[in-house]
Amino acid sequence: MKSRIYKLLFLVLIFLDGGGYYSQVLKGVVLNSDTKIGVPDAYIYSFDLEIGNSTNEKGNFEILQFPKYKSKILISAYGYEDQSMFISSDSIITILMEPKHAMLDEFVVATPTGKLQGENITYVTTVKLNEPASINNNTIGEVLTNVPGVYVASVGRGISKPVIRGLSGNRVVTYLDGLRIENQQWGGDHGVGVTALGIDRLEIIKGPSSLLYGSDAIGGVLYYVESQYAKKNTWKSFIETTFESSSLSNTTNLGTQFTKGNSKFNFFYGSSINADYALPSGLRILDSRFLSQAFKTSYGYNKNRWKINVRYNFSKSIIGIPGHSHKDSIYTELFYTDKVNWSSTLPIQNITNNFINVENKFYFDKSYLTIQIGHTANDLKEFEEKVTIPGIDMLLNSSTLNLRYAYKFSPILELVNGVQGMYQRNSNGKNAEEILIPNAYTTDLGIYSILFAGNNKFKFQSGLRTDYRMISVDSPNFQKDFTGINYAIGGGYFAKNSIIRLNISSGYRAPHTSEMIANGVHHGSFQYVIGDLELRTENASQIDFVYEYANKHLSLIFNPFFNQIQNFIYLQKQDSVITSYPVYNYVQNERVAMHGFDFGVHYHPHFLHRLHLESSYSYLKALNSDGDFIDQIPPAKWLTNVKVEFNEKDGFYIKNIVMRSNFIFPQNDVAINELPSKSYNLLSFGFNGVIKTKHNIININAGVKNLFNSNYVDHLSNLKYLNLAAPGINFYIGAKFNINNK
């Protein structure tokens, strides 16, 4: 028996090493297209293989362990336009780089489809998180408020939930490098389970996306992409720290990344401590303090046709829940304090996350196979009245499996088939005072197939998926099955200056256990919630149109959409009160129609090369089948950025100066029993500087948010009913020390 196992292992190793007799080296030269002189220090990177190398002083490069599989590579060099091309290791290439005149948009890869953003039929919004933002963002929530069409439902500063085109909670799915993140996202006060630590970028897909992301993705997807590894046989480290005045907060992150031979490592640690935030009046919101820490590490290895990534994340947060009291009479001033306090007080959330993700990828001549196995453990405790006995104590364990096989019939035709599975178990702690949702397990299985076709001008994609979900509850003992069939079909026209995309997609969402059997107080959202066992599956269909125009000085985007959700599940406020909490019932509306658009412009005048003007406007309207507005629909927003950039030089220089305006319109289209909200404008100002030495770079930034100390309450704030405002004027200063060692 043993010898058979050894033989099998030997065969597997031979398979993994298969193709070792191929050259497995990609060689080439990068030249200036005008002068035909070599471009030194250009970086050639394959995003699917996650390997790359820089050119030498003559512009020559080579990348070892590059399989014969045709991979898309990106070539970037300072002062030149980015380039991309398909290439395999059996050719020696010459790349001509065009000197850059002005850069409006960089090449960005849409990871889930493995295609460049500019070539993707589904429009993907990308936010870079690995470099200092123009205006400092202390939380992921702040990052999201500056994305057109994306909003945040918050409980103070510590808890932020993403809202994409008016949908949030279970309707927005979060992925971390292919690992689905499950963190009791159904709760109004359960925030994003991922921090910006060690994240390269965030990709946002707006609208139903069940084809690739499975059940629940009817509002959209947040896809976090972890930091790339260091270049071959190099290491780099950083330490960064930021201070903000409103919460007297400090965020400190440090990390190191290195590669040695075929092995690649990343290590990151970060912590953030925040006191109660200050209002425009100078008073503070009691219990809005929070503390978070995270550690993450990744290991990658490439060998011929095989790539493996093992990623592990550990995070712990202690988050105050503001706007919460057990007193009989509740009024706004009850939640004010004039003292600065960082230490935790009741009520608090104590959240611990463990994520592990193992991704294997095998490359063949015309195809690749991805096998991804992951596990997430989300431990959520809410301490409400006692410091040692939790009010709510839930452990959510989710094990996931992703299999994907992509075959290229020809350069213009590719078929992707995949299987996704998840086994999830929710367990309540024995000491918990309340059981909001019972012990239950959920099993998901989905099978899909997508066809990509097209050339450089026309592209087409079409796919079909079938899903099965089984929910089994211990007490009350019951089991329910749900099925869904989803599709996506789309096409794109890619001209020199214009892109037109039309996409029709569907999504489905089975009712969550909490929506079916909840019967208790949810302190975090200040509600007594009652579920309904007879809820049916939600089904969404969206038509999404995107027109983009870009030349060297101007880019425009217009993105109207129409999304219809059948059997829409929502919380309806009742007139009754149980144990001093307002009662909310989960009910279902036959149909909710949502429509709106995002419009954006980026202007870079020829006569003022250093100036960038960016502006976007997002609008959304949602009505149910009775003609009524629905709850928690964000108002229109108008975002404007004015940025002046300065030339890079040795020593100290100012990189850019930015003025940002977030104008939020009033929201009067509200549901029954929902409060309307007023408009507000937030003006922010910041500058980014660089100190450049021979080996190291220090980034420094400083600025002010809410410059005019505006007093405002956001429409999606859970503290709106208590009239508790958002932070007032907020100064920040930060520095990032980068150490590079070749």
Add this chain to the structure above:
Amino acid sequence: MKKVILGILAMSAIGFTSCKKCSECHYEALDSSGAEVEVELGEHCGDDLNTLESSGYQLSDGTFLEVHCHAH
């Protein structure tokens, strides 16, 4: 490089090590005039704190009163 990795691991280990939980506790009682007053029980930590919160404070007549503690 090894020093940097060890530094990150050490920072993480220190950062994630939680200190012993202690709290100021009290129970509520009525004074001679019938007004509600808070009777301070001082600081309690660890298992002692857990027992006090779960079982309550026992008066000399054997009755148990609910105890409220404040995290700090």
